[in-house]
Amino acid sequence: MSIMENCRAQNLILQRKVQEEIENVKQGKSKRSIVQLQTILNELKNAENVQGFIFSFPRIIIDSWDYSDKLGRELMEYTDLYKKWKL
Numbered sequence: 877m878s879i880m881e882n883c884r885a886q887n888l889i890l891q892r893k894v895q896e897e898i899e900n901v902k903q904g905k906s907k908r909s910i911v912q913l914q915t916i917l918n919e920l921k922n923a924e925n926v927q928g929f930i931f932s933f934p935r936i937i938i939d940s941w942d943y944s945d946k947l948g949r950e951l952m953e954y955t956d957l958y959k960k961w962k963l
Contacts, residue, residue: 883961886954891920912936
């Protein structure tokens with residue numbers, strides 16, 4: 877799988893995971909900020925259409941989330957992969 881294919885596949889997986897987390901917040905199963913999650917979801921969606929898109933959500937994750945958070949780590953790894961593909 878090329879970097880491009882891997883990046884696109886990872887983006888879709890992360891969009892699904894973030895959407896699931898938004899639903900968990902709405903159901904009271906998660907304490908995360910719905911605004912932060914919506915920002916992350918919007919950026920993931922926009923990243924596929926903009927060459928050299930610059931994410932703001934890594935700062936959200938670094939400043940607000942626990943360093944051992946699995947979703948946070950996956951999102952940060954994705955930004956590294958995206959940079960290799962788009963930049």
